Amino acid sequence: MRSLWMCLAVVCVLLVVLSGTVQVVHSHLGCPDPHANCSLCVTAHVAVHLTQAHAPVAAARVLARVTAPQPALLPSGFSAFSHYTRPPPSLNLPA
Numbered sequence: 001m002r003s004l005w006m007c008l009a010v011v012c013v014l015l016v017v018l019s020g021t022v023q024v025v026h027s028h029l030g031c032p033d034p035h036a037n038c039s040l041c042v043t044a045h046v047a048v049h050l051t052q053a054h055a056p057v058a059a060a061r062v063l064a065r066v067t068a069p070q071p072a073l074l075p076s077g078f079s080a081f082s083h084y085t086r087p088p089p090s091l092n093l094p095a
Contacts, residue, residue, distance in 0.1 A: 026040055 023040065023044070028038065028041075
C-alpha cells in the first residue's frame with residue numbers, strides 16, 4: 001500500500017514538472033495573433049478578480065454584568081533550605 005502512495009506521489013510530481021515545462025517552452029511562430037485560439041495562452045492571461053467577503057456583524061445582548069473576583073493572596077513559593085549541606089569536595093593534589 002505504501003508503494004502505491006509513493007507511485008502516486010511521483011506521478012503527481014512528474015505531471016507538475018511536465019505542465020511547467022510545457023508552459024515554459026510554449027510559443028507561437030508565424031501567427032499574427034498568437035493568443036486568440038490557444039487555450040493555454042488564454043488561461044495564462046486570465047485576470048483574477050479578488051473579492052473580499054464581508055464579515056457579519058455580531059449581535060449580542062448583555063444579560064448580566066460579571067465582575068472578576070479579587071485574586072487570592074497566596075503564600076510565597078520560596079523556601080529557604082535550613083538544613084546543613086555538605087560543602088563540595090576539595091581537590092588535594094600532590095605537589
